[in-house]
Amino acid sequence: MNIQIDTMIYGGAGTAPLPDGTTIAVPFTLPGEHVTINGHNEVSAILEASPDRVPAPCPHFGPCGGCQYQHATYPAQTRIKQTILHKTLATTGLTNLPETVIHTAEPWGYRNRIRLRVAIVDGTLRIGYNRRGTYEMLPIVACPISAPLLLRAAEAVLAAAAATQTWDRKLNEIELFTNSDQSSLQITFFLRTEKAIDLKAFCTQLKFTIPELAGAGITIVGESGRKDQPGANWGAAGLQYRAAGRDYWVTRGNFFQVNRFLVDALIALVTADRTGTLAWDLYAGVGLFSRILTETFTTVVGVETIVGDLANVLKGSTHRAVGSTVLDFLRMAILQRERPDLIVMDPPRAGIGLEACELLGRIQAPQMVYVSCDPVTLARDLKAMVDSGYTIQQLHQVDLFPQTFHMETVVLLTRLP
Structure with missing residues (x-):
């Protein structure tokens, strides 16, 4: 046809x-x-x-x-x-929009994190991704969107594992994470079993070929519906990531924005020129935005289900990290009648959700910044917030995922007192 x-x-x-x-x-x-x-x-x-x-x-x-x-x-x-x-x-009726500002950087070699499958293919240990639309492994020799260190390190892992009688048949996947200048590297090894595995000896050997290696850990892959279980660790538990002129501690496995060239621009869009008494950072992660907001707000409250790295950012008598779901936090805030000057939200692909939007409409913060990685859930949530009295003041597209269909959007919403 x-x-x-x-x-x-x-x-x-x-x-x-x-x-x-x-x-x-x-x-x-x-x-x-x-x-x-x-x-x-x-x-x-x-x-x-x-x-x-x-x-x-x-x-x-x-x-x-x-x-x-x-x-x-x-x-x-x-x-x-x-x-x-x-x-x-x-599709939700949002047509009267401000001009969209597009933010770009180098579109290749940008990923600071990749997760690769590992398997013996035709008698050779290989790394790869899933074939399009399937769970079948596609062996690879290149990945031009990843930071060069990551693939070089993955190949070194293959060589070291292939030289053993244990690692080559127990490796299931590897995740590699580096900082913006590729000076430090963390690796997570996903193994089918930890039996007869010597992580210390393996990483000590890897260090000769990957001097950037700062730490590594094992995760035992769950079978038959069982959850993955943590295994042995070696070296540092995370790495220092420099962004917007500040150092962030990112524990191995924790979420951090994937584009090493555009993190600074994203931080500036969310935090620049915002000041006040109280700011909330919902879905705060490691505190990427909280860290900057503490410099211009008297009190910053970061909300995340697990507050480990976030708690290190929100230190002091005025700031606090809250271990909670966003919905539970907002329900409690309604009861306490709290009203921040600014609310920052960076939810996962599922978005904030209509119940959270309804609660935010009742809280009536004068400014909100919504960072979205999914336009469909963003459209749903923005329509609910506009219906509750908010106006879309700024619309930015930050291209954190070049060569892919994924998109990052930053929206500034305001409402009159």
Whole structure:
């Protein structure tokens, strides 16, 4: 079938209208392209290519499930994401929006964290990702969106594991995390069993080929519905991550923003020129925003289910880290009639949710900053907040995930007293 792509949708595919009035989604296409598709709705021939189409630099692009936009120029990628954001917001009636400001940086080598599968393939120990749309492992030799140190370290782990009689058959996955300048590295080894494993000896050997290695830990992979269990540790429990001119301690395995080139810009968007008496940082993580807000607010309250690294940031008599779900915290705040000057929210992909939006509408903070990694849940939550009296003052797209369909949005909401 020959079709013409007319628009892009969230998830990375292009769509085309069919004669019966339905639409079809085709991956790895671009607006305006004429293509031939096969019975699996995949491109078999490009009849007329978009001027924005470029050769993908990664040899695994297409079969790999990680990237969706390597076939597009980088300016085209950001335009596509902006269009998708506006269309998604419009589905809930949010059309009268401020101009979207786009923030970009180097679109390659940006990831400070990757998680790789490990398996013996054709008699050789290999690393890889999932094949697109499956749980089948795709062995890889390159990953141009990751910090160079990470793949170099992963290859060193393979070489060291292959030389043993235990690690090569017990490794299931590895997660590697580095700081912005690649001077320090943490590794988590996901093993099927810890029996006959000597982590200290293994890491001591790795240190010769990966001098950046600061610490490592083992996680035993749960089977038959069982949860993963922590195992042995070696070296430091985390690393120092420099961002916005400050040092953050990030414990191994804890969440930190993945783009090492745009963290400073994200922090500035959320915290710059914001002052007052009381600020809340909901879904605070390691305190990325809390740390800066303590310099301009008398009291900062950070909320996270596990407050480990956050508690180190919010020290002192006026600041506090609260171990709680956001919903439970907001319910209690309603009872106590607290009203902060600023609320910062950086939820997971599920968003804040309608109950939390309703509670925030009752609290009536004069300013809120919503950091979102999913436009669909963002649209739902913004509509609820606008209906409760808030106005969208600023709209920013921070492209933390180049070459992929994922997008980060920062929204400033205000309301009159």
